[in-house]
Amino acid sequence: MTLDDFQEFCLSFNGVSKDFPFDDETTLAFQVMDKIFAITNIDTYEGINLKCDPIKAAMLRDLYEEVQPGQHMDKKNWNTIIPEGKLDDELIEEWIKDSYNLVVEDLSRKKQKKLEKMEEDD
Template sequence: MNIEIYRQYCLSKKGVTESIPFPKLPNVLVFKVMGKMFTATDIETFESFSIKCVPETIDELRAQYDALQEPSYFSKKHWSRVVVDGSVTDKILFEWLDVSYNLVVAKLTKKEQALLEEL
């Protein structure tokens, strides 16, 4: 996966926007659904990206995939850093992005979910 494939996949999801919201981190590109972040990456290096994960399965996945690591800046219980080193297929990376997106959508208010459905 390269950054353009990652970007296009994220933007193909309903209600997703991209931004660089952190003034002190001008290289961090964030993707949000209905204003809530579900993934982020460094646009200069694209060495990794962060995703939300299911807390009950996160440790098992990290044990199975060396590329799935504890994040530097996010909650280790809910987020993982995915190292883009070619050891994980794009298919699985897309699945992980889907899980991250769906976890965020599930936490939206009923009103926000209804607005998302209308898009």
């Protein structure tokens, strides 16, 4: 998965914005309702950090060498995916979607309703 493909896919979800929240111009974060669900370094693009269910995160690390504990993140809830490897883009897209959905599920009901309204208005 290329950096452009990654960005395009992340931006395809409802209510998503992108930002450089860490006072640099290299760490790009994708957010839904101000909550991060995907992060990458745009200069190196060596890894994509994605939120993941803790049990699934451990399982994926055992199954794929391109899936590692989240770099600079809570290693229980985040994985780092090496995008330039043997993984199919469809598999990475599935994990990005899972990350987005986990973040949406954790939003307050008020924010979820606002997100739903944004989708209806599109």
